[in-house]
Amino acid sequence: MTGEETPRDAVLRGLAHGRRLTDVVDVWSPEGWLDVDQRVRNAYRRCEPGLPRHDWLTTAGPHTPAPTDGRLLLALCTSDGRIREAALAHAADRPVFLPLIALRTADWAGPVRERTRAVLAAALPGAEAGTLRLAVPVILRGRHRERGNAAFRMLEETLATAPPEVIHALFRVRDRATRLFALDLALDRGLYTIEELARIAAEDVHVGIRDRASTAVLAAGAPGESLGPLLASTCGRVRSAGVTALRKTGRTAEAEAFLFDRSGLVRACARWALRQDGRDPLPLYRAACADPATVPDHAPFALAECGDRATDLPVLWELTGHERPRVRASAVAGLRRFDVADLARLLPFLDDPSPRVVWEASRTLSVWADRLPEAELLRRTGPGRPAHVRARALQLLGAAGSAAYGETAGRLAEDPDPELRSRLRYMRVRPRTSSHVLVSPCVPPRPRRGNTRPGAAPAPQNGRHG
Template sequence: MDRRARADWGPEQQGERRTPLSALCHRDGRVRHRALAEAAGHPELFPLVVVRCADWAEPVRRRARDLLAEILDAGTAVTLAPMILRVAGRYRGEHALGLLDGVLRQAPRERLAPLLVSGDRAVRRFAYRLAVEEGSLSPVELARAATEDDDAVVQGRCAEAALAGGVHAEVAEILLGGRNPQARSAGVTALRRLGRPERAVEFLADRSALVRACARYVVRQHGIDPLPWYRTRCADPGVEPGAAIGLGECGERADAPLLWGLLEHPEPGVRARAVAGLRRLDVTDVRRLRPLLDDPAPGVVGEATLALLPSARALPEEWLLSRLDAGRPRWERVSAWRLLDAHGDVVRLRAAVPLLGDPDVRLRTWAGHAVRRVVHRDPRALRSPEVAALLDRAGAVGR
């Protein structure tokens, strides 16, 4: 803001009338200092008063801080909170934050309400921290905030605070119904203190790894082994995707046949999580996993690619290069690149050069990085005639 105003009010415009806004952003500290006297009665200038609280000139800084202390009340605090929190990250910016903190701690609870629903994530984090420390929200209100806010920091803080004073069934149920893993995992963990392991069993197949881990912890604390449950679910045609990956997370290599049997399941999510479960069990069979690279579901192809990366050299190079063809689905091309990249330097370069002019930005960027890595290596690495020829082609594409 300062730079923009200074650009508008350069030396060639010194003869023109200066506005209070431009004066508050002037390069001369004496001008900024005088302008602060005019700002007191103009709420539209208050954000610049906040900026001047971190001014590099001490007289300006001191006067701005005195003025902010005068104008900051419960009403202006709500309006100025976003700017104060931004300035707080500057050198000497913490003073304004201290004033905001003090005013809001003394303000009626309802004054915090607009900040709790602010579109500014930093403002919501600040407001919820304040509400938790001051105890101005009930456990039920905190639990609802944990389930409804889209920021992970707010979710975690509110979920923890909702359970801090003791676990109530209503609070736990609200958390268990949350869309985000932070809330659900807190609710599942609370079931241990409520003595309700049977409710935790319902979350053993949750879509979130964090929630599944918490559910396993709770049932184990009550003497229940989750492994037989996972085995039973994976043998059922109605298996959930979370059960397939859950078996991989806590099972044994002897459980692999159950997961191999799910690779032809009609649900793409089950197929993808079954592959992920096999990877967790460190069970790989290139012959059986290779057909999944042609699966119609991108998620299955992605998981199969991850599982095959350690064995990428066992896949034919020419076959993988053909899968980079522009007519193929994007996820198949990305999969082929990742597997070719794992083959090593020369194969990576063979794959990269044709992609330097590719319309897909991501593939084109990866290819460019691969070529530059070779160019910036030890010159001895460039002695291969094939590598030299590929780099000549790459230069021709780049021209």
């Protein structure tokens, strides 16, 4: 036995001597059940010392005492199919083992499979909500296994007529797949009002659930009282659904306020709504960007999304000197949208005091990283520069495949500035000696040339400004 295996196997052996089940298994996590099932099976196959044999299960009589939860778990997961089958008689009336019973419905041994399916078919219809909250996440994971769909079909049949409170209880578990499954069941059975769905779409922590709920609100006609939560949501996809619904409810004029939303998807939906109403959003963008005192933060990039390069590019250049960092950053992002290649004017944006502006500048310059003066980038990695400037300059050195990147990355990784080291870790910067170009999640791929037409309205981008 290796030193790495000893702690795990000691925990398993502890089950045979009274260790609590919850000390070994995270019963609320499907991965916890799958993991302990595999661990026990492997331990028995390796004949690890100290694990019980369970021979008594195959020869048990009417007066044989019931096994403890720990010994029963080991028996249900052991590598001997006869033991697994015999253990089912003791597990059928213990709700906590319903997840393992569900796993055994896909067992490789036919007799175990058949008996387990009979046990599960009898247990599911009368199972309490708390028991189902344990078992459903495991059943959803197991359905993708070979022969694993039987338990899922039984579950569908059970929940098709289950009381509404059971479905609501499943929606409150922490497992996202289970919550999506429960939401679909609730939608099929009409268990949520439009107002409740709008609240889920606006407030839920999972984007997929928000998206599903907002789609259901739109499909139901999106009555006016349900749009408030959608339009106020922090999720761009949900806000976009609300903006789309404004036109369906005769409130298209309200979409104008979302022309300057931080989400590119929301802005695109707002433009669509106005155009469907016969209004051109471009003059509204130009008017918003014409007054520096009142220009919205994301208006410059929004102007670039549907504007004309010849007419609107000078406005963006002017707004790169705006006093508000968000406006400056949006203007620099707009220059990238217009495929501006004036490196002499773009390079100074790397010195901006705002990390947001420097981030946009590095994204814009990364397209032409191999044309940037190496000396200028190296100078910006030196001491005395702000951490965000040094980190982005190093990133551009890597994107350019500079021979100086490896040495510079090593020097900055040991810099006394904790903020700089933190930024490098976030950017996944590692010192290297090869000339392979740095791959960073913050550097976009080089776009194709010649596909930007003046006056065209490129597809909206989701990002800090798109």
